[in-house]
Amino acid sequence: MQLSPRFKWFSQPLDRYAIGFVAALSVAIAIVLWIGDRTAPQVKDFSWQGQRIDASNASFVLTFNRPMNRESVEQNLKFDPPLAGKISWSSRRMSYTPLAPATYGKNYTMKLENAYDRFANESGKKIAIEPFVGSFKTPNPYFAYIGSQGEEKGRLVLYNVLQKEKRVLTPPNLTVLDFRIYPDRQKILFGAIEAAGQSLLDQKLYVVTTGIDREDHLTSNPPEIKPILGSDDYQNFKFDLSPDGKNILVQRLSRQQVGRYGLWLIKENQQPRSLDNQPGGDFMFTPDSSSVAIAQGEGVAILPLEPQAPPLDFLPRFGTVLNFGRSGTKAATIKFNKDYTRSLYLVNNQGIQKELTKINGSILGAQFDPQEKTLYCLLTDVEQDPAKNIFREKPYIAAIDLDSAQLRRILELPSQREIQFNVAPDGQAILLNSAVTSDDASVSQAIPEDSAKATRSGRNSQVPTQLILLPINTAESNKLPQPDVLPMFGTFPKWLP
Template sequence: MIHRTINRKSIQSLDRIAITLIAGLTIVIAILLFQGDHSVPRVRSFTWQDKQIGVEHDRFVITFTRPMDRTSVETNLQINPPLPGKFSWAGRRLVYTLISPAPYGTEYQLSLQKATDKYTSSQKSGAILQPFNAKFRTRDRAFAYIGVEGENSGQLMLVNLSSPEPKPIVLTPPDLVVSEFKPYPQGDRILFLANDRNSQRQGTLQQKLYQVTTGIHTNPPDEQSVSQEPAGKLKLVLDNKDYQILKFDLSPDGETIVTQRVSRRNPGDFGIWTLQPNSSPKPLEGQPGGDFLITPDSQALAMTQGQGLAIVPLTGSQDQPLDFLPKYGSILAFSRDGLAAATVKFNQDFTRSLFLVNTQGTEKELQRITGSIVDAEFDPTGEILYCLITKLVTSEQYQEQPYIVAINLKTGETKKLLEFSPNQRQVQIDLSPDGIALLFDQPLITPQPAAGVSDAVRTDDNAAIITSRLWLLPISSIKTTEASITPQPEELPIAGVRPVWLP
């Protein structure tokens, strides 16, 4: 009986202690809730912090520890140099979308101070955001080209304009003569087609497909950093043992290579092949091949087919094209988002028309000329189309005079940027990924055969290139409202052809 009484007293004592603790904690919680949250709001994450961005990175996200007063954040967010953009919100996440791509080769500082949270009055402590500072940069401004003079003739070269000393760097060995190349999406590697120098001298086609590192290292947001390999590391991608390689394209995601090949044993075995990483080439069934271009989503191939252009899937059945454009004889370029394409129509009156075709079915004629439409490139925003066009020159001999124009796709306004001398049709242009400069070459050619140029770099029609200068044309000013502003080209101290910017 005494034992039971002691147990009851112990239990009652424990109950009183527990009730007292619960009551005390309840009072403390009530006091904290009444006084509000005194923690300082902070930036939890910034997606571009210490990263290197490219043209494909058009927005960043800032996540806060607490809901913020949106006006105070938008007012106090500073980016130096300025990057105009638009704000949008999703709870504690701020999304800032750039209006135009960030110029390459630039370091940016982002700061956010004096912003306040959403619920706490700015007169109370803890309402003002803890000051936040971060930095990020864009990719290096770099380009590759093919050398044409001296010991570098036929070699793939690289110039990094963002380096302290932007001197040409040799990427390929002297026994290879490069004819065509495409950079990978991170700019860390280049895929190229090359003939060995002895075959070049003999005039035989022995081209193989190679890959070489550039020494360019990137640290993109939400992706793994590319390997820190030095420039010039060579790798054979596809040999020519059974098939001669005529041309190729590299998908925008860098995962698919499309080649046009012909069998050495059977010339009738001619067609398009696809090549994926760590796999053997596979023929694109039922596609004999013509001019082709991989679509921006890396899922399909636009190619000439009969009297038109076919869009053919790269995987699955190719029996039926995804789309067919019967009026057009070639495709020049896609916009970066894949919603529009620049195509060429060959008219019955022997003129050529440049058309803008979009995914909504709209077809708009931009130019009708008597010469040739050599090339076209969309600017990153998809608002301007830069074109290399030729016009016929009245003379005793047939001559074409090339010129570069910029076409505003919204207004239809055309502005001539630069005109070349007649019969310089071999000029090639390339638009920088940030859309602020054009590279072009001016090759001096001689019909073959010519003494001393047996292993020289050659044009598409097999003329030997004796020398060539590279030029840089700044074009950011053409978006201004002043029609009188005409950019002036700058000659680079480089002898080369086919300049291509790294992505």
């Protein structure tokens, strides 16, 4: 019997196999569509996995293999140690922004289980997510300071808080005057004079390596010092390092040309060049590293890093900028009033200028906490000594709530000339230097007798100041933090980023 041409193609073996395969595949697809996808949802990517996260890391992203039931994810996301934050979603991606930076010196674990996809409730077939465990760590807390006693005097010292390791970074023939820390923790920019016979007008700039390795430990490698800027033709005064570590600004005065004074810019791997701008006073880089805030005339100018460039902005009411918030949207400034008082102002990028406090004493410093909700300040009271008919300034550390402008004193300090303080990058503590009176039994043994006598008599301008660690991240805001006096003497304490 001869097949009709219509069915002749069925007679070929390959054709029969192909038709059978298509039929089987169609049945399998139909079964999957009828039963549904029974594979478990998964975390496909965690952007902080295995990373070392510092305070500059604002948020992480979790990416899932399918749209998720957002409430089930948010309820079952756990951190150890705890890390409170805000959550936002975009399709299969979840962004988590911590309310405060993760605490330094910690290993964090993030767990997610018992979460479901978006269609679990509709289908009635809940398949829990494959349990996910992620991990990340934070840098070890380090700080640096200029020593003021013994072999450390005038030298730059690095200290590992957790390991209690100390390393002197500069040689004894250099007296360090000030320093700035690079964001990668690998180097420190410092100004110094030679200890033998040089004056402050002979300051030169150097860079020294810290010896911190990729695992955040101090290596045995000796510090390496590299000269950056000499002082043969110019006197070098205040300097600053940009937040990204790529630019250095220095105030310089020519030794040959009378009156030539202004800012010089040193870009990465380039020769110094003058900005040829109007001379000014105190200055600092803006958080984006692209401009500088400098006191000029009766205000503060924001200048680009270009020669003879006009100001980007000008704040005519203020004398100087004390500090910028990390976001770059807020600044703390001083206004010098006609009645000889001083006002501390909060200025933002929306043009709002808010007076936070007005005092008769001095405003010596201010620094935002990482969340930019609190401004920590170093202020002074003016006290009169009736017996001697003299006025004396008594410093204290205060915390100002930026919403309510409520000021709270958190630490009273003895009268002294040089105090510096620095808020930790994770917002957990303040580091400062202060003369410690011999009335404090816990530290009286550490203070030389001549220093103790000078402190008791009020002649403490030459007293070596001791470093103090003041915890500030406490749930009991109605209680004053208890300072921890550290067994080291020095000035200009600064946390590493």
